[in-house]
Amino acid sequence: MSDPTTKLRRTMMFVPANSPKMINNADIYGADSIMFDVEDAIAVTEKDTARLLISHALKAMKFKSETVVRINHPTQTPFGMDDLACILPAKPDLIRLPKVESVEEVQLVAAEIEKVEQRFGWAEGTINIIGAIESIKGLYNVREICKQPRFIAVALGAEDFIANIKTQRTKTGVELYHARAEILMAARNAEIQCFDTVFSDVEDIEGFRAEVNFIHDMGFDGKSVVHPKQIKIVNEIYTPTEKQIKHAVKVLKSFEDALKNNKGVISVDGKMIDGPIVVRAERVVAQAKAAGIDMQQFQ
Numbered sequence: 632m633s634d635p636t637t638k639l640r641r642t643m644m645f646v647p648a649n650s651p652k653m654i655n656n657a658d659i660y661g662a663d664s665i666m667f668d669v670e671d672a673i674a675v676t677e678k679d680t681a682r683l684l685i686s687h688a689l690k691a692m693k694f695k696s697e698t699v700v701r702i703n704h705p706t707q708t709p710f711g712m713d714d715l716a717c718i719l720p721a722k723p724d725l726i727r728l729p730k731v732e733s734v735e736e737v738q739l740v741a742a743e744i745e746k747v748e749q750r751f752g753w754a755e756g757t758i759n760i761i762g763a764i765e766s767i768k769g770l771y772n773v774r775e776i777c778k779q780p781r782f783i784a785v786a787l788g789a790e791d792f793i794a795n796i797k798t799q800r801t802k803t804g805v806e807l808y809h810a811r812a813e814i815l816m817a818a819r820n821a822e823i824q825c826f827d828t829v830f831s832d833v834e835d836i837e838g839f840r841a842e843v844n845f846i847h848d849m850g851f852d853g854k855s856v857v858h859p860k861q862i863k864i865v866n867e868i869y870t871p872t873e874k875q876i877k878h879a880v881k882v883l884k885s886f887e888d889a890l891k892n893n894k895g896v897i898s899v900d901g902k903m904i905d906g907p908i909v910v911r912a913e914r915v916v917a918q919a920k921a922a923g924i925d926m927q928q929f930q
């Protein structure tokens with residue numbers, strides 16, 4: 632089983648789980664993960680239909696991409712526990728827990744997963760949890776939330792978050808600076824992955840690209856998307872370029888040679904190379920491999 636905390640998740644695409652057509656096509660657009668939603672994309676009158684539909688689809692269809700189901704909140708809504716009862720036996724890879732605010736909520740979901748894994752004789756960790764921070768309370772508890780077993784990734788849910796802090800979403804993202812930084816540090820401290828939120832204006836491609844560049848530079852591992860046309864942009868920004876890979880490989884080779892000569896610091900193409908730069912080069916190579924790039928050409 633691959634390590635769920637290091638898997639390639641550049642793009643996680645939300646797919647409303649009451650749409651047979653969207654479920655059917657969800658896998659063809661190249662998203663690394665597909666997030667079937669039975670929460671806010673689904674009207675209260677459609678909750679039963681959506682959870683049954685996605686449960687059957689997960690059992691009957693073979694998806695190439697990782698499958699995630701965003702359930703309704705298990706205690707704040709009357710739907711969440713029914714979602715878990717219906718969806719867990721269909722074996723999604725991850726449960727997305729929205730609006731998570733406390734360690735206890737994670738433990739509640741984890742306990743339900745554990746029961747189902749034991750009932751079906753599945754290995755522990757067959758199903759894991761990604762939680763979304765969407766409120767101030769969640770943000771204040773994020774450091775402990777991120778350390779919970781099975782909690783392999785955290786995401787920001789910005790639309791709900793900005794409603795909670797009583798402001799508006801802007802092009803600069805100034806309203807999200809603090810939350811993004813705090814969530815990212817909590818994730819890195821707990822050694823789990825961290826994902827940015829959706830960009831709802833699907834027609835604003837340039838605004839979207841600017842936001843993806845921004846969150847990539849901040850250090851997020853990927854982004855949630857709502858439309859297939861957003862996928863290519865994120866995957867492109869999150870896949871190392873040929874130039875970056877060539878440089879990383881050169882750094883690693885040169886440093887290996889340097890170590891043999893008992894040197895801890897060297898110069899490659901006029902730039903100083905020492906320990907932390909080597910770690911970053913290793914990450915570039917790991918990302919390239921995870922993205923399926925043939926590394927033979929760079930040897």
Ligand SMILES: CC(C)(COP(=O)(O)OP(=O)(O)OC[C@H]1O[C@@H](n2cnc3c(N)ncnc32)[C@H](O)[C@@H]1OP(=O)(O)O)[C@@H](O)C(=O)NCCC(=O)NCCSC(=O)C[C@@](O)(CC(=O)O)C(=O)O
Pocket residue numbers: 644645646647652653654656657668671672763765786787788789790791792827828829833855857858859
């Ligand atoms: C936006 C729109 C209605 C536009 O529809 P339209 O029909 O106008 O799109 P078109 O351009 O016509 O589609 C062209 C072709 O692509 C197909 N297609 C489109 N979208 C597809 C898709 N997602 N999956 C598979 N297929 C798709 C379509 O079927 C068609 O196929 P075909 O006819 O064969 O050509 C549609 O995209 C959509 O529903 N998106 C998902 C919305 C959603 O799930 N929201 C909830 C999650 S956010 C949230 O809750 C906030 C959050 O919680 C988030 C956080 O936590 O981060 C927070 O607080 O911030």
Ligand SMILES: [Mg+2]
Pocket residue numbers: 671729765788789790791
């Ligand atoms: Mg939300």
